[in-house]
Amino acid sequence: MRVLFLILESNAYPRYGIMCLAAALKAQKHDVRLANAGRLGPSGLARCMEEFKPQMVGYSAMSGEHLKCLELNLALKREFTFLSVFGGPHATFAPHELINAPGCDAVCVGEGDVALPEFCRRFDGGEAYWETPNFLVRHREAVVSNPVCALVGDLNSLPMPDHDLMYQAEPDLARDGTKVFFSSRGCCYDCAYCFNHAFNALYSDRGPIVRWRSPENIIAEIEHVAAAYPLDSVFIHDDTFLLKPKEWFGHFGTLYKERVGRPFSCLVRPNLVTDEIIGTLRDAGLRSVWMGVECGDEEVANGLLRRGMSNADILKAAEIIKRHRVLLVTQNLIGLPVQESYQTDLKTLDLNIQMGPEFAWASILYPYPGTRIQAFAVEHGFLPASGVPLLETNKRSSVLTFSSPMEKRRVENLHKLFGLIVRAPWLRRHCDFLCSLPTNPFYRMIYYLMCGIVFKTRLFPFKSFPREVVKFSLLFIRMVRKT
Numbered sequence: 001m002r003v004l005f006l007i008l009e010s011n012a013y014p015r016y017g018i019m020c021l022a023a024a025l026k027a028q029k030h031d032v033r034l035a036n037a038g039r040l041g042p043s044g045l046a047r048c049m050e051e052f053k054p055q056m057v058g059y060s061a062m063s064g065e066h067l068k069c070l071e072l073n074l075a076l077k078r079e080f081t082f083l084s085v086f087g088g089p090h091a092t093f094a095p096h097e098l099i100n101a102p103g104c105d106a107v108c109v110g111e112g113d114v115a116l117p118e119f120c121r122r123f124d125g126g127e128a129y130w131e132t133p134n135f136l137v138r139h140r141e142a143v144v145s146n147p148v149c150a151l152v153g154d155l156n157s158l159p160m161p162d163h164d165l166m167y168q169a170e171p172d173l174a175r176d177g178t179k180v181f182f183s184s185r186g187c188c189y190d191c192a193y194c195f196n197h198a199f200n201a202l203y204s205d206r207g208p209i210v211r212w213r214s215p216e217n218i219i220a221e222i223e224h225v226a227a228a229y230p231l232d233s234v235f236i237h238d239d240t241f242l243l244k245p246k247e248w249f250g251h252f253g254t255l256y257k258e259r260v261g262r263p264f265s266c267l268v269r270p271n272l273v274t275d276e277i278i279g280t281l282r283d284a285g286l287r288s289v290w291m292g293v294e295c296g297d298e299e300v301a302n303g304l305l306r307r308g309m310s311n312a313d314i315l316k317a318a319e320i321i322k323r324h325r326v327l328l329v330t331q332n333l334i335g336l337p338v339q340e341s342y343q344t345d346l347k348t349l350d351l352n353i354q355m356g357p358e359f360a361w362a363s364i365l366y367p368y369p370g371t372r373i374q375a376f377a378v379e380h381g382f383l384p385a386s387g388v389p390l391l392e393t394n395k396r397s398s399v400l401t402f403s404s405p406m407e408k409r410r411v412e413n414l415h416k417l418f419g420l421i422v423r424a425p426w427l428r429r430h431c432d433f434l435c436s437l438p439t440n441p442f443y444r445m446i447y448y449l450m451c452g453i454v455f456k457t458r459l460f461p462f463k464s465f466p467r468e469v470v471k472f473s474l475l476f477i478r479m480v481r482k483t
């Protein structure tokens, strides 16, 4: 079968889900391609469709970008004949919205590694593909919904994700010295703003949620990439890298040091940080960790957000990380659905100042479909019951209704200045004044400049300036314009 995956833009980040699916389909001898619609433009994409004649076009969409995927799909459907299939987070958490949208033929809920090859096998063999597990399919004017099958139990059994496919479609990613990998899937925590609790409920009786690859398995993938592409550093993007047995890290550390030997980064949850594990990983080459702090107001963090840890736990984790001379990046949530949102955010700011991270990254909360925080925000009047507005980017403003326009302005400004104030704490005493000024492009520039400078000088420094500078500058301009 000829399957074409379409992405709108890579956002300077590989689509690992597509790389996994492409590998699974190729293992079944299907002919798979990937096109970046943004890069090709309408005429290039039309040429690609004419030449490849895909029988199926697959989209992987997060909430928000699904709208543009639907639009593109409809435009293509006017000129070409193919089956359109949607997957990814929006398909998982709002499948009915997608399957009822014009032009959408099928939606894959949850993991597609087993489901999509099975769907293609049935389609190709003239069997009842509309009855494939995990899929909602439009069949003879009706929608057929099927339950999800078990999660992939043994991640080592999956074929190696298809990096070549991604890097051919997106040469900037091939040139980028930092490459992304995943060593595990799933997270057992219950944070109210994250997709995992909804994902876990979907799969509640379908096998263990948290699964990890063997150190040999992920290292073989990293070696494979290093042999063919520039690789200066590795970013292991598991939701919670430390959610594995202690022995795993010793074994991984030894192999990584021997066979990869480049600096790496990962994401951690403060309550899982221990002196022993960080020491082992540091010895193997750990350069930076991204740690979810989210909220410095303990009542909000443990009530509304369900984080389940104290500020003391967070400070202790930060101290361990810094003591091992690992660069610490904190991740924080701004603009929460609470009465005094700005005051709550200031507590988060102060906690960050106390921790002194290399960089404090802040996101404006966007309550995604299926999350508890969305239900809470609707119930308490922070969001309209009629429907949650979709934003193309949540790096500019908040969708919540705050107690006053000034409260909203302060929250949005603090989001832009957060990283700067944490790096230059003397600005803290001017924070109320700075945040009460009208929102403005200058603050947005500061936000992206801070990210850009810290990323490319400290976290993932340019190794080859000529190789990366053009891509990086274009990304910077695109992000500022979009926001």
Ligand code: B12
Residues within 6 Å of the ligand: 010, 011, 013, 014, 015, 016, 017, 018, 020, 021, 057, 058, 059, 060, 061, 062, 063, 064, 065, 085, 086, 087, 088, 089, 090, 093, 108, 110, 111, 112, 113, 116, 182, 193, 194, 195, 196, 237, 239, 363, 368, 369, 394
């Ligand atoms: C890496 C990552 C990114 C990367 C790349 C995104 C991508 N789509 O790959 C970047 C940095 C660009 C990114 C950006 C954002 N992200 Co993000 N990101 C992730 C992260 C951590 C990993 C994604 C991943 O590669 N997973 C591993 C692969 C194997 O899983 P997968 O992608 O889900 O794919 C599987 C299935 O979904 C399915 N599948 C996927 N696609 C398809 C397609 C077809 C046709 C089929 C049949 C099946 C299928 O099969 C795959 C294999 O089993 C996830 C969390 C997570 N653990 O998934 C959040 C996550 C996807 N991101 C999220 C969010 C909110 C964002 C941002 C909005 C954050 C922000 N504040 O800016 C932006 C959105 C940008 C945009 N353009 O819309 C949310 C999405 C929620 C939602 N309802 O959409 C997630 C789920 C995390 C969360 N907080 O809940 N993100």
Ligand code: SF4
Residues within 6 Å of the ligand: 187, 188, 189, 190, 191, 194, 195, 196, 197, 239, 240, 269, 292
């Ligand atoms: S620890 Fe991170 S990945 Fe896990 S549920 Fe909480 S926010 Fe999501």
